[in-house]
Amino acid sequence: MEHARRHTIAMGLVTALVGFTSSFAVVLAGLRAVGATPAQAASGLAALCVTQALGMLWLSWRYRTPLTLAWSTPGAALLASQGAVDGGWPAAVGAFLLVGILILATGLLTPLGRLIGLIPPSIAQAMLAGVLLPLCLAPFTSLADRPWLVGALIVVWLVTQRVASRWATPLTFGVAVVMMVVAATRDGGVPVAAPTLELTAPTFTWGAMLGLAIPLYIVTMASQNVPGVAVLRAAGYETPWKPSMIVTGIGSLAGAGFGGHAINLAAITAALPASPESHPDPKRRWVATATAGWAYLAIAVVAASLTALVDAAPAGLLEAVAGLALLATFASSVSGSMADADDRVPAAITLLLAASGVAILGIGSAFWALLLGLGVRWLLRRRAPLTPEASTPAREPQL
Structure with a gap:
């Protein structure tokens, strides 16, 4: 029992480590792209760690x-893809x-949840x-400027994908951190920053x-959120949907002023604490999630130092790590978007836009892509006009 x-507890620590290291570079890249300073990006990263940790501790x-x-x-x-918005960081x-x-x-x-469910998976993907x-594309576009550094990262990622993809x-x-530390040492020392939360007064623009x-x-x-429910169901658990959305909504609201963009149900990492490898008794696996919550609170303390280290890193290194981290998600999204042959044209238009x-009009491409994709899909899926031989009226399809 003690061994189990x-x-x-070890599985909880692994869950936090994998979850953080596999995507924190994407978070920093995204926050910096929409106008955050290094200090504000560090605050956002810490806020996300704290809010999701508290949410996990309560829900589990x-x-x-x-x-x-x-x-x-x-x-x-x-x-990261939309970049600076009208009104800047606030x-x-x-x-x-x-x-x-x-x-x-x-x-x-x-009804709001049902409305989201009406968006065709092909268009959303x-x-x-x-x-x-x-x-x-970043890992490959960065090869021209830093072929040895970025090339080494790509080789490490490919080899590890073969033997231990997780x-x-x-x-x-x-490996990228080692490169960053070596570069920082040459430039005067590894930066260390005290943990901080920086509050930003919000503004609202269309x-x-x-x-x-x-x-x-x-x-x-x-x-x-939707895949997160599916992962837990596959492991034999039912997600309390309403409480989960309330907790993640409150957490997202609490972290927003400090730079946190959103928290939600985990999808990929959710499978780790919910698996039999976590504990033979399904009723005891919640302890792994609680352990991951405590681990994220500890990680929040070093968020500022990690951000400072990344900020001093050679150009293109962070983007390369973020791009490699998202390749599997990109491949899955492309596959999902093209799975329905009837939706391939509107899906392609959505993807490209x-x-x-x-x-x-100051509004980013993701919004217009969704709008145009839905419009093209509706147009292409309309039934053909009635012919003299037709004996029944056509009905408008529902999205």
Whole structure:
């Protein structure tokens, strides 16, 4: 029994380590892209660690279920691809607040959750793939400037994918950290920063609300919360949907002012504490999630130092790590978007427009990609006009 308990705690630590190292570079890249200073990005990273940790501790204890939370990695990729918004960083913080409100409303208002369910998976996946494409190109575009550094990261990632795919991104990140430390040592020493939370007063602009908040909410729901429920169900657990949305909504609201973009149900890492490897007794696996929560609180303390180290890293290194971390998600999104032959044209339009980064009326490309994709899909799926031989009227299809 004691051995099983130690193994459960170890699984919780692994869950936190894999979750953090596999995507924190994406979070930093996203926050910096929408206007955060290094200090504000460090604050956002720490806020995300704290809010998801507290959410995990409460949900796992209350429901005795391995309800693992995470930050929205697809959402962070969206920030990185959309870039600066109208109104700068304060407007981005205003968008984060709106996302928190929408997630909370999803738990309180059943129709809102159903409305998200009406978005065709092919269009949602295509928008996500388009958002990820620029980031996934980064490892290869960076090769020209830093062939040895970035090339080494790609080789490490590929080799580890072959022998232990779960650890490919964490190990690649570890190699990148070594490179960063060596570069920082040559430039005067490894930077160390005290943990801090920096509050930003939000502003609200139409460009940020429509171009950032709405797509961020949609990708968080479609690419994190819905798959998160499926992962837990596959492991034999039912997710308390309403409480989970309320907790993650409140957590997102609490962290938004400090730069946190959104927290949600974990998808990939949720499988670790919920698996039999965590504990032979399914009723005891929640301890692994609780352990991961405590680990994230500890990680929050070093968030500022990690951000300072990344900020001093050679150009292109962070983007390369982030791109490699998202390659599997990109491949899955492309596959999902093209699975339905009837939706391939609207999905392709959605993907390409989202990847273009074009802003219209100050609103980012992800919003327009979703809108145009839905419109083209509706147009192409309309029934053909009645012919004289037709004996029954055509009906408008529903999205």
